[in-house]
Amino acid sequence: MKLLISNDDGYFAPGIQTLFNALQALPQIETLTLIAPDRNRSAASNSLTLLNPLRTQLISESSDQKISQYSVNGTPTDCVHLGVNGALGFQPDMVISGINAGANMGDDVLYSGTVAAATEGRFLGKPSIAISLCGHQHFATAAHFFLKIFNSLEQLRLSADSILNINVPDLPITQIRGIKITRLGRRHASEAVVTQLDPRGLPIHWIGPAGVAADAAEDTDFHAVEAGYISITPLTIDLTHYQTLQALQQWAHLFDDYVGQS
Known part of the structure; x- marks a missing residue:
């Protein structure tokens, strides 16, 4: 199997490096390629770089060229797009994004570069998985259970048309209670913007912290992780709100008499 892994924290981040090292131990891995941003690109979502050239830099490579690491001066989506669409000269069988430092649950998935990298893989026809550690310490726990899932x-x-979004509690391996299949929860609106002054007395602004969970019912990702379970949520790429289609179609008939009129 040929794997491509990426992230949004940067190629040097401990999460992706832990996953990269763990995957090398699997006998079924024929080719393992890491291609990730050259710096932290968290919350880049699904953005592509279209007006500037992208550069790949080889960071390391095994003697047989089957295990390699690249950095890219772009977004997570750029990285996967390059990796799948020919920049590296191979076709992966699967795309894995992570291990992210910090949760990607609820509304966060719309902003997440981690989830976006997996989404790009799925757009390009590859089975794709995003994995996040809900903290910054126990990356080995996330890698351990990812291998079991994989x-x-x-x-x-x-x-x-779907990807798997995995969130792992930031706990030692022995404290993980199991795995739950979940739906996305929902957060309250983010907290207020933090405004400060720079050394020249000019105002600067920081995006406020994410809001607390507004929907953390028992079947949500928020609830599972809080209870010590690994959350696995299937995410669909089709954002169409099908329940509203019929009502909109009926509403659109109001404009039938205006078609062709100036």
């Missing part, structure tokens, strides 16, 4: 994927047929 080794069982042959028993799961992923839908062609």
Whole structure:
């Protein structure tokens, strides 16, 4: 199997390096390529770099060229796009994004560069998984359970329009209580912008912290992680709100008499 891994924290981040090292131990891995931003690009979402050239830099490579690391002066989506669309001269069988430092649950998935990297893989026809550690300490825990999940994927047929979003509690391996299949929860609005003055007395602004969970019901990712369980949420790429289609179609008939009129 040929794997491409990426993230939004940067190629040097401890999460992706822990995953990169762990995956090398799997006998079924034929090629393992890490391609990730050259700096932290958290919350880059699905942005692509279109007006500037992208540069890949080889960071390390095994003697047989089957295990390699690259950095890119772009976004997580750029990295996966380059990796799948020919910049590295191979076609991965799967895209894995992470291990992210910090949770990607609820509304956060819309901003997340980690989830966006997996989404780009799915857009390009590759089964894709995003994995995040809900903290900054126990990356080995996330890697340990990811390998177990990965080794069982042959028993799961992923839908062609979905990715798996995994969130792991920031706990030692022995304190993880299990795995729960969840839906996305929902946060309250983020807290207020933090305004300060720079050394020249000019105002600067920081985006406020994320809001607390507004929907953390028992079947949500928030609830599972808080209770010590690994959360796995299937995310669909199709954002169409199908329940509203019929009502909109009826509403649109109001404009039928205006078609062709000046």
